[in-house]
Amino acid sequence: MLSKKVEDVLLSVQKPGRYTGGELNSVMKDKSKVDIRYAFCFPDTYEVGMSHLGIKILYSLVNAREDAWCERVFAPWADMEEKMRENGIPLYALESGDAIADFDIIGFTLQYEMSYTAVLNMLDLAGLPVRSSERTALAPLVIAGGPCVCNGEPMAEFIDLMLPGEGEEVTNDLIDLLKEHKKKGSSKQEFLRAAAQIPGVYVPSLYDVTYNADGTVQRITPKDGAPERVTKRIVSDLDHVFFPADFIVPSIEIIHDRAVAEVFRGCIRGCRFCQAGYIYRPIREKHADVVNRDCKAICDSTGYDEVSLCSLSTSDYTELEPLLNAMLDWTEQERVNIALPSQRADRFSAELTQRLSSVRRSGLTFAPEAGTQRLRDVINKNITEDEILRACRQAFEAGWTSVKLYFMLGLPTETDEDIVAIAQMAQKVVDEFYHNPNKPKGKSVSVNISVAPFVPKPFTPFQWAAQNSKEELLRKQQLLISSFTSKKISLSRHDTDVSFLEGVLARGDRRLSAVIETAWRRGCKLDSWSEFFSIDTWLESFAACGFDPAFYANRVREVEEMLPWDHLDYGVTKAHLAREYQKAREGVTTPHCRVHCAGCGANKLNGGECDALYKSYARQKGQS
Amino acid sequence: MRSIRVTLAKKGRAKYLSHLDMQRCMMRAVRRAGIELWYTEGFNPHPYVTFALPLPLGVESEGEPVEIRLEGDATNEDVFRALSAVMPEGIEVVSVQDSTAKPNEIAFAQYQIVLQNAPGLADAIRQALASGDLPAEKLGKAGRKKALKQINCCDLIGSAAVEETNGAVEINAVLAAGSQQNLSPLLLLDALSAKTGEELKCLSVMRKGLLKSDYKKF
Ligand code: SF4
Numbered sequence: 001m002l003s004k005k006v007e008d009v010l011l012s013v014q015k016p017g018r019y020t021g022g023e024l025n026s027v028m029k030d031k032s033k034v035d036i037r038y039a040f041c042f043p044d045t046y047e048v049g050m051s052h053l054g055i056k057i058l059y060s061l062v063n064a065r066e067d068a069w070c071e072r073v074f075a076p077w078a079d080m081e082e083k084m085r086e087n088g089i090p091l092y093a094l095e096s097g098d099a100i101a102d103f104d105i106i107g108f109t110l111q112y113e114m115s116y117t118a119v120l121n122m123l124d125l126a127g128l129p130v131r132s133s134e135r136t137a138l139a140p141l142v143i144a145g146g147p148c149v150c151n152g153e154p155m156a157e158f159i160d161l162m163l164p165g166e167g168e169e170v171t172n173d174l175i176d177l178l179k180e181h182k183k184k185g186s187s188k189q190e191f192l193r194a195a196a197q198i199p200g201v202y203v204p205s206l207y208d209v210t211y212n213a214d215g216t217v218q219r220i221t222p223k224d225g226a227p228e229r230v231t232k233r234i235v236s237d238l239d240h241v242f243f244p245a246d247f248i249v250p251s252i253e254i255i256h257d258r259a260v261a262e263v264f265r266g267c268i269r270g271c272r273f274c275q276a277g278y279i280y281r282p283i284r285e286k287h288a289d290v291v292n293r294d295c296k297a298i299c300d301s302t303g304y305d306e307v308s309l310c311s312l313s314t315s316d317y318t319e320l321e322p323l324l325n326a327m328l329d330w331t332e333q334e335r336v337n338i339a340l341p342s343q344r345a346d347r348f349s350a351e352l353t354q355r356l357s358s359v360r361r362s363g364l365t366f367a368p369e370a371g372t373q374r375l376r377d378v379i380n381k382n383i384t385e386d387e388i389l390r391a392c393r394q395a396f397e398a399g400w401t402s403v404k405l406y407f408m409l410g411l412p413t414e415t416d417e418d419i420v421a422i423a424q425m426a427q428k429v430v431d432e433f434y435h436n437p438n439k440p441k442g443k444s445v446s447v448n449i450s451v452a453p454f455v456p457k458p459f460t461p462f463q464w465a466a467q468n469s470k471e472e473l474l475r476k477q478q479l480l481i482s483s484f485t486s487k488k489i490s491l492s493r494h495d496t497d498v499s500f501l502e503g504v505l506a507r508g509d510r511r512l513s514a515v516i517e518t519a520w521r522r523g524c525k526l527d528s529w530s531e532f533f534s535i536d537t538w539l540e541s542f543a544a545c546g547f548d549p550a551f552y553a554n555r556v557r558e559v560e561e562m563l564p565w566d567h568l569d570y571g572v573t574k575a576h577l578a579r580e581y582q583k584a585r586e587g588v589t590t591p592h593c594r595v596h597c598a599g600c601g602a603n604k605l606n607g608g609e610c611d612a613l614y615k616s617y618a619r620q621k622g623q624s
Numbered sequence: 625m626r627s628i629r630v631t632l633a634k635k636g637r638a639k640y641l642s643h644l645d646m647q648r649c650m651m652r653a654v655r656r657a658g659i660e661l662w663y664t665e666g667f668n669p670h671p672y673v674t675f676a677l678p679l680p681l682g683v684e685s686e687g688e689p690v691e692i693r694l695e696g697d698a699t700n701e702d703v704f705r706a707l708s709a710v711m712p713e714g715i716e717v718v719s720v721q722d723s724t725a726k727p728n729e730i731a732f733a734q735y736q737i738v739l740q741n742a743p744g745l746a747d748a749i750r751q752a753l754a755s756g757d758l759p760a761e762k763l764g765k766a767g768r769k770k771a772l773k774q775i776n777c778c779d780l781i782g783s784a785a786v787e788e789t790n791g792a793v794e795i796n797a798v799l800a801a802g803s804q805q806n807l808s809p810l811l812l813l814d815a816l817s818a819k820t821g822e823e824l825k826c827l828s829v830m831r832k833g834l835l836k837s838d839y840k841k842f
Contacts, residue, residue: 002637010640011682017645022637024652024712251641251649251712303652303710334655335663 001097009083017252018046019080021072021094024249025301027059028095029069035179036068039093039100039140041108043118044528046074050248051256053310054109054146058167060244068175071095072248073106075118075526076125084125091125101126104178106140108159110148113505114498114528116155116516119144121525123158130517132160132205138188141178149202150232150279151458151565154505156204157513160188161195163202164568165232166265168241170200196226200233207567209510215551217509217562231569232279234605238265238286243294246301258306258339259298261291263323266602267312268593268612272380272584273369273408275457276312278577279570281602282610283593288323295327299336307331308339316594364395367406370414371421377587378413380580385425392429396436402446403429408454409476410468412584419476422449423483430488450492451480453499457506458565459572461580464557467503469550470496497535501527503553509564512552514545571602625662627672627693627723628700630707634685638714643678649712650675650690657706660696676727676842677801677834680808683735685831689842691723731837732782733801735809739793740825746788749795752819753784760815777815780807782839792827801834 002010002020010016031037040059042049049055055072062070071093076084083089090099100106106126108119120130123142129135132142144152145163152162163170174195181191196203206226210218222228235241243262250257266283267276295307307327311317324338331338366388370376373384392403407422426447433445453473456462468476473496481491505512518541526532542549557563559578566574576599583590590598593612603610634646641649651673654661663669672693679685694703704720711717739745752758758777763770782798799807809829817824834842 016640016681017642020637020640022713024649249649249652249712251638251645253645253648300656303655305651305655335669 003089003092003097005087005089006092006097009080009087009089013079013083014077015046015252017250018074019076019094020251021097023251025246026072026095026248027063027069029063031069031096031098034067034069035182036105036175037098037103038062038068038070038105038107038175039073039103040070041073041100041106041119041122043075043108043110043115043122044526045077046250047252047254048528049074050250050254052109052111053260053262054111054167056244056247056260057242058107058109058171059248060246061168061171061242062175064242065172065175067179069095071103073100073122075122078526078532081121081125081525090127091122099126101128101140104139104141104182105175106142108142108144109146110144110152110155111146112528113148113154113502114533116505117520117524117527119155120158120517120520124520130158130520132158135160136188138182138186138191141188141191143174147275147279148506150275150568150570151506151508152202152204153510153564154508154512154516156510157517159204160192161201161203163200163233164230164570165200166235167233168235170198170233173198174201193224193226196224199231202230202568204510209564211509211511216557217564217566219562220564220567222567229567229569231605232571234265234282234284234571236284236606236609238262238284239290245294245297247298247304249302249304256308257304258308259295259302259304260308260310261294261298262286263291263309263311263314263317263320264611265311266610266612268316269313269382270380270580270590270592270598270600271369271382272378272461272580273411273454273456274312275460278459278572278600280312281571281600282606283612284606285318285611288319288326291323292326296330299334305335306337306339314340316592364392364400364402365404365406366391368425369406369408370411371407371418371423371425374587375411375414375418377589378584379411380584380589382589382592385428388425389428389432392432393436396433396445397438399440401433401440401443402448404448404450405429407449407451409451409480410454410473412454412462412465413587414476416476416479419479420483422451422480423485423489426489427485430486433488445488447486447489448492449480449489451477452494453496455499455503455506458563459570459577461577461584463507463563463577464559464561464581466556467500467553469554470500473499495530495533498527498533500549500553501535501538504549507564508552511547515541515547518544571600571605573601576600625693625695627691628703629721629723630690630692630703631718631721632685632688632690632711633716633718634679634688634714635716636684636714638712639682639684642681643675646679646688646715647673647675649715653707653710653712653715654692656710657703659692659698659703659706660694662693662695674727677730677733679831680810683809683829683831687718687833688831689834691727725836725842728803729836730802730834730842731800732798732835732839734832734835735795735797735799736828736830736832737795737797737809737813738827738829739795739813740827741788741791741793742822745820745822746786746793748820748822749793749816750786752816753778753781753786755819758812758815758819760811760818762811775807777807777812780805781812782835798835798839 059070062068123130143161144159145167149162192203195201208221212218264285266281369381429447456465519538522537661671674691676689700720708717756778761772762775764773780800784797787794
């Protein structure tokens with residue numbers, strides 16, 4: 001429920017629907033009847049946060065418990081923040097309207113590094129000290145999950161406890177434990193020590209980190225019985241894991257406003273730059289009938305007319321064709337659109353293609369990532385120029401007139417030749433269009449090249465590699481632009497300053513907490529929005545704290561170096577990453593997981609099982 | 625195919641939804657209710673679910689007519705029951721009837737505006753309304769572009785009564801509404817505030833109903 005104070009300001013801010021709650025399928029409970037109140041915080045705007053699948057899963061999962069109530073909290077936009085501070089409105093949860101400072105758990109999801117200052121700003125708006133050490137009571141406990149906690153070290157001073165890995169099971173374990181300790185009247189310290197014993201719980205304050213004279217990490221030492229290494233939690237059986245039958249239906253427009261179902265976790269591809277491809281291993285598939293049931297349930301309870309299938313590479317799902325056939329049986333009838341990536345559509349049977357052509361496809365996009373086959377081999381991006389050109393030809397024949405191609409700049413071993421080749425590939429796509437004898441009359445083609453600076457990430461084979469400096473990247477962007485040979489080619493590029501900071505924070509250690517706090521105190525709060533991002537403030541903050549950001553971003557690390565995240569175990573072994581790094585430098589590819597298991601080690605998290613292994617085995621057996 | 629009119633009340637938190645939000649919300653409600661919709665023919669078929677008159681963000685309503693075109697043999701009673709079961713908080717189905725009038729017949733809307741009282745406020749507002757001159761700036765069409773244009777609110781007021789009731793000033797006004805001429809109650813408040821020099825603290829604005837040009841109910 002909205003407080004009077006909030007009602008008084010809502011009509012003077014943009015999009016008040018962000019702050020009201022009360023959406024369809026949001027969960028109301030009697031707060032006197034629950035033991036644990038959980039504020040699920042997304043450190044970005046409502047529209048961004050509500051588009052995220054993880055929040056929907058965790059929200060329903062916690063609310064399925066009678067003893068807990070999970071509510072949602074998002075970062076207010078600057079206009080609302082100003083009103084809140086002016087009128088003494090603390091950060092509140094959308095369902096109850098209650099101040100989150102009074103909750104038991106405040107849980108952040110860290111999806112990208114650029115949201116770190118928003119976490120601090122939200123804690124501050126809640127009226128809480130940002131530093132973990134200054135919040136001495138057991139409640140509220142500030143926790144974090146999401147991909148960034150694979151190296152959450154830069155946030156170590158602010159977060160009481162992190163959950164590396166998948167949240168479904170560990171969240172319930174944690175709530176059970178907290179409930180017990182709340183009853184006992186334990187101190188925060190007592191609770192944290194006990195929580196560190198739950199597999200998949202990482203308590204940063206229970207680890208001492210020492211540094212060498214050159215600034216690298218010397219040693220990470222656990223204390224008070226915390227484990228030497230924290231292994232991420234995974235869910236073993238996706239067919240039986242909790243998945244919501246309803247989603248909250250936002251009343252205002254959000255970014256991805258549709259039903260989403262998950263088809264598998266992990267990725268078989270092994271692209272060497274891709275963190276998601278490594279940290280979500282091993283591969284676990286959900287059965288088509290379960291996915292189909294999920295999709296139908298969500299569409300029924302929400303009234304959405306679009307459903308998308310979520311995974312890192314949906315076309316690698318082994319049961320994609322049966323799934324689509326089963327879905328089409330009701331989606332056609334109910335006029336629900338299936339949103340599918342357009343790549344690899346050539347893999348489908350003619351009949352399925354025919355049925356799918358009745359549904360709207362998202363834009364034609366490809367991600368070659370690098371301009372030459374040599375560099376694509378280095379990054380293990382398994383797509384050839386011929387494949388791309390063939391797919392474009394088919395698309396042009398089917399009436400498409402625009403294509404978007406994604407590339408990275410600054411990949412390890414990249415030369416100017418690789419960059420010029422990007423422009424050449426774009427030109428070949430343009431030529432494909434004009435070679436099509438049936439091209440639509442009077443229409444021209446548009447080829448958009450999107451280049452993002454490569455950012456090395458933890459738990460990838462390139463975790464040791466150097467990121468290109470800003471100057472180098474700008475030179476490469478210019479070289480690319482000057483290599484374009486057609487007006488039909490356009491360029492979109494990422495901000496190199498943002499990528500630089502992302503790179504620093506991604507591989508940072510816990511000393512960077514001081515820098516993050518300084519930057520936030522100097523006004524950084526929504527760094528993922530260009531209207532608020534200020535590289536100067538950040539650089540000043542690094543200087544003020546006595547750190548050189550280039551040390552984190554632009555330095556080549558030795559494979560022997562102790563990394564700030566070495567005490568976390570995400571399944572994939574360091575030895576495997578080092579092997580892949582070496583093969584990358586030799587330009588040798590690694591076949592994808594269904595051709596051959598590369599022995600990444602992630603299957604040990606699942607009792608030695610990996611669906612990529614099983615499925616490839618089953619396929620071989622079927623063929624012989 | 626047949627046309628029905630669903631009348632919706634929009635109250636509480638739902639008042640922060642814009643017209644576009646309401647349209648989307650209604651589409652989804654109709655889908656959840658499993659009502660069999662009529663679709664246009666052609667390459668990109670779409671249903672007909674249309675609000676008679678947009679409601680400004682921040683304004684509540686006792687009755688917003690929505691026209692929906694149906695297939696199948698569901699009765700008005702069936703639709704009422706199915707829709708009522710799936711509406712989100714703050715939006716309530718008041719009635720379902722056969723659709724008879726067309727939105728272009730709307731000429732006025734009745735509003736109840738409640739303001740926090742202040743000494744002499746009611747009289748100041750009465751005088752302002754009686755002055756015949758209440759200038760305001762409105763974003764309107766000028767050819768293809770949008771431009772600010774000057775209007776006199778008094779030209780767009782059908783009637784207005786001002787009353788003092790326990791701590792509040794209540795204005796019951798009939799304002800021009802529809803695609804030809806339209807006066808938002810929020811714009812009227814801005815104009816009143818400028819004219820009286822008072823900072824008006826608005827407690828609520830409620831649309832009570834829509835009228836045709838002969839002042840009969842739409
Ligand atoms: S265990 Fe083998 S098959 Fe499974 S993800 Fe790792 S490398 Fe691929």
